[in-house]
Amino acid sequence: MPGTKPKGAPEPMPSAKAQPGQIQIQFQPTGKRVNVPAGSSLLQAARSAGIELTSDCGGEGSCGQCQVVILSRTKSEAVSEPAENEGLSLSPLDLINGRRLACSTTVLGDLVVEIPRESVISGQRLQVESQLHEITPEEVDPPVRAVRLELPRPSLADSRADFTRVTDALGEQGFAAQQLHAHPSVLRSLPEILRKEAWRLTAYVRGDEIVGFGPVEERALGLCVDLGTTKIAASLVDLATGQSLGSTGAPNPQMGYGEDVISRINHVLRHPETAQILAEKVQ
Template identity: 40%
Template sequence: MSEIVFQPVGRRVTAAPGETLLEAAQSAGVAISAVCGGIGVCGDCRVRVLRGTVSAPNAIEQDQLTDSDQAAGLRLACQTVIKGAGEIVVDVPRESLSAPQRSQVEGAEIPLAVEPAIQVHDLSAAPPSIHDLRGDWERVQGIDPAAWRLDAPVLAELPGVLRAHGWQTRLIAHGADVVRFLPPGMTPFGFAVDVGTTGLAAYLVDLLTGQTRGIAGATNPQIAYGEDVMARLTLAVRDPAGAARLQAVMVEVLNGLLREVCTQAGVPTDRVVDLVAVGNTAMHHLLLGLPVEQLGSAPYVPAIASPLVIPARPLGLEAAPGARLYLPPNVAGFVGADHVAMLLATATADQPGVTLSLDIGTNTEVTLNAHGQLWCCSTASGPAFEGAHIRDGMRAAAGAIERLIWQDGGLRWLTIEHAPPVGLCGSGILDAVAVLRAAGILSDTGAMRRDDPRVRREDYNPRYEIVPAAQTGHGREVALSRGDVNEVQLAKAAIRAGIKLLVERAGLSEAEIDRVIVAGAFGNYIDLQSAITIGMFPPLPLERFHQVGNAAGIGAKRLLINAPERARAAVLVARLRYIELTNHPDFSDRFSQAVRLTPDPWDA
């Protein structure tokens, strides 16, 4: 038997030799598009085999796939047969998925003045004549040509634009650097992107009005090379070619997003004159191709913490010739610019009283504003809430159970797109643990009752049947195992211990927190009562919690629209006091307490 892992959706399934990858995908509930039903006619089910032993491409594939497809390692899942034993890792490109994955781009916004980092100068030039033989640039009126910096690709557009538009041009500048000569009256655009470890969210913004004109999301393609940040850093450290690949797939996905949002607005990508990318420190370094060895080993320092403004084109980004990419400051090795952006977007630092802001992900960043003093930490919550290492875990796609409640002595569930259930996404996993705990099927230590008729114990890892096989989309039961509960306990303990240690450092108690701002795609969809029931969040009145969606993405957009926000980012970072948890003397003890599935684990 082989274990097949489908990336980036993160589903695993066991399959026998002789089965095709499409069959394995279907039994795993991965919705690979196959209109022809798997007979090798439609060519929709394109996948990449990253690791493992499978059949060689057959005649049908050679016929269906172009030479460049084949050179890129593309296969037809319906024709690729599993051989031998061992793990097979399969990358499913987004276009091969029939069900769109839930977008990670929604978020609440605070209004902001349009004051971008670029300047717009509408200029005209004197036409040349036998009496005026100066260059086109020197004939542009009202400016001192010597005061500007411009390079050849930027300059190359000037003669054409002037001649085609009656000697008019719209000069886009970044300080003294010319970014682009646009035709007169043409709107410059900006691109903001939140580069998450798991997913990306991108926005196209009209830099004259501040309006959002395009929104798109994508899965981080680096997932195929490692689910968590550490695995990717390890690859980059071990193998320079690996580092180059991680950078290349990142640039590729950014260009894809750039094209997608520009298509939505009906403009070419070179209309983008300013870019902002926020991500954790590892994503920042991998995108820029910076060395990561010092980031992957204690004491985990970044190559640079200061903000950067760099030309976008040399990185391979398909923006305007002189476009600049702004990367906000990083706080520490594991607290990056994405958290800075999130804090800006939620105005965490400006709140009166005591505010706790969390961005929940594979690493969860936590900031506490205690009466104006800012403390922050990063805590390794792991990928459990992304559905990884969970028996029937999956990302938020069609058929994922996203909400579970206990009603009339049984479970009621709600799936994304109301499709038949095939697994549990993060919010569903959280609810499942909470309802089973509330129903007494799980003890506060996480142990599962044995005498319940829906608890199966065929192996050492008991599981609770959530949906019987007859009612699922793939004909197998959806269940929550004791091992899954274990993963959730370790994840939520990391978050709660981080909160507790910050609160203690500030000399406060959890009950004194006036408001809790929960950011991130997962944080947006979770049921707060479930999070309190299992002890992930302190038991505060629900009205103190605010779920704000992808605040990091919103923050990136603010840094694009409003240049003073960039100055505020620098001030904010200088105010943040970072607490390292990994060598904190009380971390182990707090963590050991916080694994308990109870709202107040400190009193045990």
Template identity: 30%
Template sequence: MSYLTIASTGETYEFVVKTSLLNIIQEKGIGMESPCGGRGTCGKCKIKILKGEINQLTQEEASHLTKEEIKQGIRLACHVKPQGDLTAELLEDKNIKHEILTEGYMPSISINPMIHKEVYKLIKQNFKNDLSYEEIIEDVVQQKIENNNIDLLKLLPEAFKQGEFTGVYLGGHIIGIEPGNTVKETYGIAMDIGTTTVVASLVDLIMGEEIASVSEINPQTEYGLDVLSRIAFVQSNPKGLELLHKGIINCINGLTLKLCNENSIAASSIYEITIAANTTMMHLLLGVNTDSIGKAPYTPVFKKAQNISAGSLCINISPFGRVYCVPSVSSFIGGDITAGIIVSKLQKADENILFIDIGTNGEIVISKAGKLSSCSCAAGPALEGMNISCGMRAAEGAIEGIKIHENKISLKVIGDKTPVGICGSGILESISEIARVGLIEKTGRIKKKESVMESNPGLEHLIIEENGKRKIHIAMGAKEIYITQKDIRQVQLAKGAISSGFYALLNLMEIDMVDLQEVIIAGQFGKHLNVDSLIGIGIIPEALRDKITYVGNSSKSGAVMCLLSQQVREDIETIAKDVNYFELSTMDGYEKLFTKCLSFS
């Protein structure tokens, strides 16, 4: 056996030689993001080797690391093969504050939650010869108690001692009893489990009100930034499914504990968690294998709503707690989108509405007078600042806005800090601006310095040529921040995927662009995009400028609605069955349409 020591913490971990350093870090739960899932293509798993014998620098590493980084002993963890004991330093800042969208539009609904309580008095007439406490309770509530509910049985003596008890109901079925009157302590949690972020809201089920929200980065990002990377990780790693499942369960428990502590509420007073998530996230949440989602014909193990005991998932809430999973439409149109549909009332629309959830996955729904059709497009993580040379998430120090005026660049940086990178909205606005001022061609190719001198004199200083490659200088902060040709291609692929997706759906639905009455932008990332960037880069055409509205985190809002209304659950389960899903890759002429949408014209 050999030992890995992390310098910053002094912690030591035992490992078996002949595996990559990234695998060791992931299996030990140390915490390191690998956007590409350990395939060696993103260059983000940088680590500093302080002591120990390892393999020689690989060609792939050399293409991602600067000469200065290599001198300092920095390597890519996915390429490092320890030969024995190793001491290393993590380079990620775990204390960085991320900007995560927790709020979203929510329509008014009638409050009628699945979880509710009733108080019962125990009087002498209830006591009959030869009846057990359990049988007396069943006689009082006029229902049978599940014979495997040990937690409930343990509470019966105290209930009889107090002379009254509270019945906890899921719909019309009693799922638990509590000694005394606990009606006022009835709470639930609505949760949006995104590919990148997780948001949880504490909800008072009596008042029908959100009390507080908390959020964090999805810990599964350590194993891949998009769903396909995580599916590949499960396929290639024997412990992959277990690691991803435990990661999200720990995240749920952590957010739940934080909500309870910050609001002086006992976890035992949380009776239900409703979860909206994409189909892959739902499978990983329940510990269900995702192999079938990742290969043709892309069949999920389940799509229907799931109502599960929280205890069976090791989620720490009431012993009678339940977890409700919002239903999906297909492998790539999940519960986060059905939640968005119900929030936006697309199923009730009497006009043509386009709904786009802009993010890593990129889902699109069109309502043609209430008839719903959908598709998904692999936008990739570039729109969230990842797989970009100087990319980062929306956090302090991230460039989120850029303007080029009179040959000068002005920046908007989160937290008004020294820029350390560029986030998704920043990369989109940057490319929109450099396209506007003529630093790139319509094909996305960065122009030569000489060409810029002729057409846009004064801007040529932004074009940097090194080793036969061009990049565009954006800022000099803690380090130089720039955009490479590869970065532009990544964004082109994302914008091409999204715009070709909704053009294809419009054609299938036989709707002309001018006949769209509204364009709804949803999602964690979509909220941070301004209209000028969306139009400037070509994701949304100019003709739709005045029709764009934002609904924020509609996934979480839909989860709140499911928590508070039995009718909403019935409606959303019907919607999930009624939405038509189209696989873009099988459509005639789609490849040609996609290629056309790559242009910055």
């Protein structure tokens, strides 16, 4: 029977800790608990708990991947009736045993939910390096250049502003001195570092913009990030030599909102309030 408690299933949790109008859900096997407004979907509740369920369709109910199992004894009362689309992915026996699609199941009361391993976006072995080749010094052309400078100290005969000294010195090395500029936050750091480093410093230049200053001895490193549809890869690179010092990768957490970019755009068009959430997932 739909209301029969599966053998060994935990009792539903007391709702005392939930605020009025809120429902408390516990996710197994992690044990995470979350309070959500009544009427939320289990997919929304899982996201609130920091659990990313596989959902190639972006929660539209068509892929059948976000399967969960309702364990509470009051499962027939704690969630909505199975939606029509659930019958396309789940058998009648699945539904009797409490298996549901998280995106199509609305929570009505406190309950315990089991998340099968195959329903979770898992940390997988990711390819973060492509075919490598030897880089010669002539080939190294990073978008940000680290330029070491030694500037003349101010005197009665030379009262130029600190930034003018920097741009003039960069002009002597082939940069267009008159076009160089920097953000106010970068400019504020200049007086201190010049005097602390005895008028020797490294200027980090991207095009016509000076993006930072640092000590001469500081190693110039760059971070290359590839934000892909399914994975995010990052490499730490020595800007002087072009050598990769290390690489890492992780699944793109936006996958829980759609398998591809189009699915995610469609999800945001239907649910505009999730646009900021998707942006924060990769920040």
